[in-house]
Amino acid sequence: MICKSIFYSISTLFIFLGALSCSPNKLLKPIELRLSEGFENPMGFYNSKPTFSWKLPVSETVKSQSAYQIVVASSEELLPNQPDIWDSKKQESSQSTFVNYQGPELQSRQKVYWQVKYWNQDNEPSEWSEINHFELGLLKNSDWKAHWVGLDTAKDSIKGVRNFLMHKPQYLRKEFELNNQVESARLYITAKGVFDVHLNGQDVSDDVLSPGWTPYSHRIETLTYNVTDLIESEQNAIAIELASGWHSGRISRGKALYENFASPKILCQLEVTFKDGTKSVIVSDASWKGTTNGPIRLAGLYDGEVYDANLEMPKWKTNAFDDSSWKSVETENIVDSVKLEPKRHETVKTTAVLEDAEIVSATESSVVFDMKQNMVGVPKVQVPMKKGDTLSIRFSEMLLSDGTFYTKNYRSAKSTDYYIAAQDGIIEYMPKFTFHGFQFVEISGFDASASPNSNWIKGLVQHSDFEKNGTFTSSHDKLNQLQSNITWGLRDNLLDVPTDCPQRDERLGWTGDAQVISPTAMFNYETHAFWTAWLQSMRETQTEHNNGLVPFIIPDVLQNKSASSGWGDACVIIPWDIYNITGDKTVLEANFEMAKKWVGYYQSKAKDYIPNIHSFGDWLQPYPDKNGKRGNRGDTPRLFVNTAYFAHSAHLVSKIAAVLGKTEDEKKYKDLYKNIASAFENKFFDENGKFKNKKQTQTSYLLAIYFDLLKPETKEKAQKHLLEEIKKADNHLGTGFLGTPILPKVLDDMGEIDLMYKILFKETYPSWFYSINQGATTMWERWNSYSRAKGYNPQSMNSLNHYAYGAVGQWMYERIAGLAALEPGYKKLRIAPKPNTNFLTEASASVHTPYGEASSSWKIENGIFYLETIIPPNTTAEVIIPYGKIDNLSVNGSPFEESANLKIENSDTELVKIKANSGTYKFQLNF
Secondary structure, three states: OHHHHHHHHHHHHHHHHHHHHHOOOOEOOOEEEEEOOOEOOOEEEOOOOOEEEEEOOOEOOEOOEEEEEEEEEOOHHHOOOOOOOEEOOOEOOOOOOOEEOOOOOOOOOOEEEEEEEEEEOOOOEEOOOOOEEEEEOOOOHHHOOOOEEEOOOOOOOEEOHHHOEEOOOEEEEEEEEOOOOEEEEEEEEEEEOEEEEEEOOEEOOOOEOEOOOOOOOOEEEEEEEEOHHHOOOOEEEEEEEEEOHHHHOOOOOOOOOOOOOOOOEEEEEEEEEEOOOOEEEEEOOOOOEEEOOOOEEEEEOOOEEEEEHHHOOOOOOOOOOOOOOOEEOEEEOOOOOOEEEEOOOOOEEEEEEEOOOEEEEEOOOEEEEEEEEEEEEEEEEEEEEOOOOEEEEEEEOEEOOOOOEEOHHHOOOOOEEEEEOOOOEEEEEOOOOOOEEEEEEEEEOOOOOOOOOHHHEEEEEEEEOOOEOEEEEEOOHHHHHHHHHHHHHHHHHEEOEEOOOOOOOOOOOEHHHHHHHHHHHHHHEOOHHHHHHHHHHHHHHHOOOOOOOOOOEOOOOOOOOOOOEOOOOHHHHHHHHHHHHHOOOHHHHHHHHHHHHHHHHHHHOEEOOEEOOOEOOOOOOOOOOOOOHHHHHOOOOHHHHHHHHHHHHHHHHHHHHHHOOOHHHHHHHHHHHHHHHHHHHHHHEOOOOOEOOOOOOHHHHHHHHHOOOOOHHHHHHHHHHHHHHHHHOOOOOOOOOOHHHHHHHHHHHOOOHHHHHHHHOOOOOOOHHHHHHOOOOOOOOOOOOEEOOOEEOOOOOOOOOOOHHHHHHHHHHHHHHOEEEOOHHHOEEEEOOOOOOOOOOEEEEEEEEOOEEEEEEEEEEOOEEEEEEEEEEEEEEEEEEEOOOHHHEEEOOEEOOOOOOEEEEEEOOOEEEEEEEEEEEEEEEEO
C-alpha cells in the first residue's frame, strides 16, 4: 500500500509539473470589481444598464492595462467561456472604470454574474477575476402586485408642536402558510413614511429610517431583502412598524406636502420560490391587520419618540399571536405618476457606538452625560426605573455657563424621547423613528434610589452607510482636530440626503451648502452614489418648474417657487465635481439637460446678461455691514453674485458638452460665458481692477478671479486688491459660504500658498481654529457661533454642526498633503505638497481612487525633505519635489537615476518635477 501511494504521488507530481510547463504564466487577477457608482454584489440593484469597474493588482509586472474583456452570464457555471448575456470580447483599451454594459436590457429580479480579465502593458493576459454578481430589484410599477395598506391615522391624529397634526405609529401584520420547501425568498418593500420590518420574529435588516427621503410626489425608493433564511416551510408572519418620517411628519415650516397629510402606508411584496420550481407571492392587501395601540405612541424626526412599555405586545412579530381585535387595513392602488424604483444609494445604518460617556452633573432627579463628541443618531439607555415612571431623555449640543442645556438653537424641535416603564428594574431603550444632533444628554425620571453610572448611556452614530475613502493627518494637533471636525460634520449631515444641520427644526437638503462641500465629502467618504441619487431628486424637482428653476432645498418642502444663485448652481457644479473626482461620465449625461435648463432660467431673468433673481449671497460672511436678519447675506451684492454664477454655470455647461462630444452646445455655452464675463467686468470692475462698490469684500474678488471673469490685465490688478482686503483683515477670513471654499484655490493659483497657511492657522475670530479653541468637535454654521468669553451667538439660527466651512478639507488633501487629480478620476495624479515649516513638519493623505490607493506623505527633518508616495496601477503621476536640485535627490535609497518609471520633466533650484509610472516611491532630498 505504501509503495502504491508513493507511485501515485510521484505520478501526480509529474502531471502537475507538466501542466505548469505547458501553460503560460498568468498575471494576477483584477480586484475590487464594482458596478456603476461603486456597488459590490448588490441586492435589489436599480440600474438595468450598469457600468463595470475594476482595479489592477499591485505588481511589478503590472504597470498599466492595454486591453480588457468582460463576460456576463445568467449563472456562474457559464463563466468565463460560455457567457449567455454579454461578451465584450477583447477591447484594446486602458479603461478600467465605468465601462458601459452593452448587452440586452436587464430585467426586474434578474440575477447576473460577471467576470473580467485584463492584458498588461506587454499584452500579457491576467487570470480571470473572481465571479461577482448583482440582482435587480423591481424596476417598474407594473412589477408590483401589492397595494398600499395602512390605517387611517389622520382620523385620530393629535396636535403636536405648533398645532401640527401627528400620526400615531402603526403596527401592521400578516400571517401566511407555505406548504412546500423554500428555495429562495425576496422581500420587496417600501413605505410612505419610515418602517422597520420583521419576519417570524426576526429583524429583516439593520436599516434605519427606511426607505429614506425623495420627492415623494415623483418617486419613492424601494428596498429588496434576501429573506430565504427567515422563511419557514409552514406558518409564517410578517410584521411591520410604520411611522410618519419625512413623508407625513413635521418638516421645516410645518407644511404637509404629500397628499394632504395622508396617513403613512406600507407596500410589501414577498416572493417565494420553492424547490420544485413553483412560486408564491404574498402581498400587502386588505387581508392585513393593524393597530395604533402599540408601545410607540408618537414619533417625529424633530420632536422625538414616546414609548410606553405597558403597551408592548409579546410575540406580535410571530405567528403565535392573536390579532383578532386589530383593525382591517385600508388599501390604496399604486399610481403611475409616482415612480417606484430601487434605492440607488446605501440606507442609513448605525455605523459606530460612542461608549465613553462622562457624567457632567447629577441630582436626585436628573443626570447629564457628555458624549465627548457632537454626533447624530440616537441614545441607547440602560437605566433603573420604577413601574409607571416616565424617563425623559433630552439633548443639547453644548451647555450654558451654569451647566444647563443650551437648546435655543433647536428652535421648535423638542428633541426629547420618553419611556414609560412597565415594571421595576433595568430598562433598555433605543428610539427607532427619530434622530437627534447632540453631545450632551440629560436623563430624568430614573429610580431615585440608584446612583447614576456612566454606562447608563451609549451614543449610536447614524448616517448613510458609506465607507471611508480617504485619510489626512499632520504634525499639528489643531489641524488634525479640524480634519476630525470636518469628517464628523460630514457624517452627521449625510443622512439619506445632504442636510444643512441635524438638530433643529430644519435638517433640509440645502443646495448651496451641498455644492461647496461635495468635493471634500468625496475625498473623505465613498459618496459617489449618495450624490448621484440626490441629483436625481433634483432633476425630478426641477420638472415642477417650466422655467428651469432649481429650488434651494431638495426635496423641496418649502414650495416657495424661488431659486438662489450659488444654490441652484449645484445642479451644474456637483455633477462636474463628481466627474472630475471619479471619472464617471454617466453623471454628466444624466444631468446635462438639467444644467442647461438652469442656465436657461438665468437667461430668462437677465437683462444685458445681469440676472435679477433672489440670492442668499455670501451667506454668513463675518462682520456684515448690516443689521438684523439680512446681515446673514453678507456684503457682496446680489446682482454681482447672480452674474458671477450665471457665467460660471454657463462655462461649466460648455465644458460638460465638450466631454460629451456635443460640439454645438460647447460653442453655444462658451460664447454665452464670454458675453456674461464681459458684461460682468464692465458693470462691476473699473479699469484698475477694483470692485465698483463702496463696501469691498474678499468674496467679490474671489468669485471674479476663480470664475475667470476678468481680462488677464484686469485679473492681475484684481488679485492685488484681494491681497489688500486680506491684509486689512489681518490675514483673517472675510468670507461666507460661497467665498470660503474658493479662497484657498485662488491663493494657490496666485502662488500665495504661504498666505493661505497664515489664514488657515489663525487662532482668533474669524478662523477655522477659533471654533476649535472654543471646544468645537464639528464644524459650525457661523464663524462665531460660540465664545468661551461671550457665550452663544444670540441668533436662533446657530447650528454647531454644519459642514459648509469644512470645504477647506479639499485644499488640505490637495496642497498640504499634496495629493490631487490632474485628469478626471485620478487617471493622472499630481503629487505636489507645499510645506510651510512655520506651521508643519509633516503631513500625509491617502485616497482610494478608482484605480487603487494613492497616497502622499511628507516630512522635514534635519534639513532633509522626505516624500513617500503610492501611485496606483494604470495611472501616472506628476511628482513635484520642492526645495532643491536633482543632484541632492535619492529614491528608494539610491541616488536618483532616470528609468522607465521615473523621468525628469523639470529641475531647477526651487523644485524637481518628475513623471512617474505606478509604483511605491520613497524620495529624499537634502536642502
